[in-house]
Amino acid sequence: MSEIPTLALIAHDAKKDVMVEFAMGHRDKLAAYDLVGTGTTGGRVLDACPELSLTRLKSGPLGGDQQIGALIAEGKLQGLIFFADPMSPLPHDVDVKALMRLAIVYDIPMALNVSTAEILLRSARLKGLGTTSDTPEVGSTAS
Secondary structure, three states: OHHHHHHHEEOOOOHHHHHHHHHHHOOHHHHHOEEOOOOHHHHHHHHHHOOEEEEOOOOOOOOHHHHHHHHHHHOOEEEEEEEEEEEEOOOOOHHHHHHHHHHOOOOOOEOOOHHHHHHHOOOOOOOOOOOOOOOOHHHOOOO
Protein backbone atom coordinates (compact mmCIF):
# COMPACT_ATOMS: atom_id res chain seq x y z
CA MET A 1 0.00 0.00 0.00
CA SER A 2 1.18 3.50 -0.81
CA GLU A 3 2.28 5.72 2.07
CA ILE A 4 -0.11 8.33 0.70
CA PRO A 5 -3.74 7.38 1.39
CA THR A 6 -5.96 6.85 -1.63
CA LEU A 7 -9.39 8.45 -1.83
CA ALA A 8 -12.04 7.74 -4.47
CA LEU A 9 -14.31 10.42 -5.95
CA ILE A 10 -17.58 9.44 -7.61
CA ALA A 11 -20.61 11.55 -8.49
CA HIS A 12 -23.84 10.78 -10.26
CA ASP A 13 -24.67 13.04 -13.21
CA ALA A 14 -26.87 15.41 -11.19
CA LYS A 15 -24.11 15.73 -8.57
CA LYS A 16 -21.05 16.25 -10.77
CA ASP A 17 -21.17 20.05 -10.41
CA VAL A 18 -21.36 19.58 -6.64
CA MET A 19 -18.26 17.35 -6.74
CA VAL A 20 -16.35 19.90 -8.82
CA GLU A 21 -17.28 22.68 -6.38
CA PHE A 22 -16.29 20.44 -3.48
CA ALA A 23 -12.92 19.65 -5.06
CA MET A 24 -12.24 23.30 -5.81
CA GLY A 25 -13.13 24.31 -2.27
CA HIS A 26 -11.03 21.54 -0.70
CA ARG A 27 -8.17 21.24 -3.18
CA ASP A 28 -5.59 21.85 -0.44
CA LYS A 29 -6.85 18.87 1.59
CA LEU A 30 -7.40 16.66 -1.47
CA ALA A 31 -3.81 17.33 -2.56
CA ALA A 32 -2.66 15.19 0.37
CA TYR A 33 -4.19 12.08 -1.24
CA ASP A 34 -3.73 9.90 -4.27
CA LEU A 35 -7.14 10.27 -5.87
CA VAL A 36 -9.04 7.95 -8.16
CA GLY A 37 -12.25 8.92 -9.87
CA THR A 38 -14.74 7.42 -12.22
CA GLY A 39 -14.49 8.62 -15.82
CA THR A 40 -16.49 11.80 -16.22
CA THR A 41 -16.28 12.80 -12.56
CA GLY A 42 -12.50 12.39 -12.59
CA GLY A 43 -12.21 14.36 -15.81
CA ARG A 44 -14.34 17.21 -14.50
CA VAL A 45 -12.36 17.39 -11.25
CA LEU A 46 -9.04 17.39 -13.15
CA ASP A 47 -10.27 20.15 -15.48
CA ALA A 48 -11.11 22.29 -12.45
CA CYS A 49 -8.09 21.27 -10.32
CA PRO A 50 -5.28 20.12 -12.64
CA GLU A 51 -2.76 20.17 -9.79
CA LEU A 52 -4.42 17.20 -8.06
CA SER A 53 -3.00 13.70 -8.42
CA LEU A 54 -6.05 11.89 -9.80
CA THR A 55 -6.21 8.69 -11.81
CA ARG A 56 -9.28 8.39 -14.00
CA LEU A 57 -10.94 5.00 -14.16
CA LYS A 58 -13.78 3.90 -16.44
CA SER A 59 -17.14 5.61 -16.09
CA GLY A 60 -19.38 4.05 -13.44
CA PRO A 61 -21.75 2.19 -15.78
CA LEU A 62 -18.80 0.89 -17.84
CA GLY A 63 -17.02 -0.68 -14.89
CA GLY A 64 -15.57 2.22 -12.91
CA ASP A 65 -17.64 1.34 -9.84
CA GLN A 66 -16.25 -2.20 -9.99
CA GLN A 67 -12.71 -0.89 -10.39
CA ILE A 68 -13.14 1.13 -7.20
CA GLY A 69 -14.72 -1.90 -5.54
CA ALA A 70 -11.63 -3.92 -6.46
CA LEU A 71 -9.40 -1.28 -4.86
CA ILE A 72 -11.46 -1.59 -1.67
CA ALA A 73 -11.23 -5.40 -1.69
CA GLU A 74 -7.45 -5.23 -2.26
CA GLY A 75 -6.96 -2.83 0.66
CA LYS A 76 -5.76 -0.05 -1.64
CA LEU A 77 -8.47 2.51 -0.86
CA GLN A 78 -8.76 4.38 2.42
CA GLY A 79 -11.86 6.46 1.76
CA LEU A 80 -14.74 7.01 -0.64
CA ILE A 81 -16.62 10.21 -1.48
CA PHE A 82 -19.68 9.26 -3.49
CA PHE A 83 -22.11 12.07 -4.20
CA ALA A 84 -25.17 10.00 -4.99
CA ASP A 85 -28.35 11.38 -6.50
CA PRO A 86 -31.27 9.84 -4.62
CA MET A 87 -33.83 11.45 -6.94
CA SER A 88 -32.79 9.93 -10.29
CA PRO A 89 -33.33 6.36 -11.45
CA LEU A 90 -30.01 4.68 -12.13
CA PRO A 91 -29.64 1.98 -14.78
CA HIS A 92 -26.56 0.66 -12.98
CA ASP A 93 -28.10 0.73 -9.49
CA VAL A 94 -26.87 -2.81 -8.85
CA ASP A 95 -23.27 -1.66 -9.34
CA VAL A 96 -23.79 1.26 -6.96
CA LYS A 97 -25.23 -1.03 -4.29
CA ALA A 98 -22.33 -3.46 -4.72
CA LEU A 99 -19.82 -0.65 -4.24
CA MET A 100 -21.58 0.57 -1.11
CA ARG A 101 -21.74 -2.99 0.18
CA LEU A 102 -17.96 -3.37 -0.21
CA ALA A 103 -17.35 -0.09 1.59
CA ILE A 104 -19.46 -1.37 4.47
CA VAL A 105 -17.92 -4.87 4.50
CA TYR A 106 -14.35 -3.53 4.49
CA ASP A 107 -15.20 -0.67 6.87
CA ILE A 108 -14.06 2.06 4.47
CA PRO A 109 -15.08 5.60 5.46
CA MET A 110 -17.69 6.67 2.91
CA ALA A 111 -19.29 10.08 2.45
CA LEU A 112 -22.48 10.41 0.44
CA ASN A 113 -22.93 14.18 0.62
CA VAL A 114 -20.91 17.36 1.12
CA SER A 115 -21.44 17.50 4.89
CA THR A 116 -20.05 14.01 5.51
CA ALA A 117 -17.30 14.51 2.91
CA GLU A 118 -16.05 17.55 4.83
CA ILE A 119 -16.02 15.51 8.03
CA LEU A 120 -14.22 12.67 6.25
CA LEU A 121 -11.46 15.02 5.06
CA ARG A 122 -10.82 16.01 8.70
CA SER A 123 -10.72 12.39 9.82
CA ALA A 124 -7.66 11.13 11.63
CA ARG A 125 -8.52 7.62 10.40
CA LEU A 126 -8.34 8.67 6.76
CA LYS A 127 -4.90 10.11 7.46
CA GLY A 128 -3.84 6.63 8.61
CA LEU A 129 -3.66 7.59 12.27
CA GLY A 130 -4.89 5.38 15.06
CA THR A 131 -8.19 6.60 16.40
CA THR A 132 -10.43 6.22 19.39
CA SER A 133 -13.58 8.03 20.36
CA ASP A 134 -11.30 10.40 22.30
CA THR A 135 -9.14 11.23 19.27
CA PRO A 136 -9.71 14.84 18.17
CA GLU A 137 -10.20 15.73 14.53
CA VAL A 138 -7.06 16.31 12.50
CA GLY A 139 -6.05 19.94 12.86
CA SER A 140 -8.09 20.36 16.02
CA THR A 141 -6.58 22.40 18.82
CA ALA A 142 -8.60 20.51 21.42
CA SER A 143 -6.60 18.53 23.92
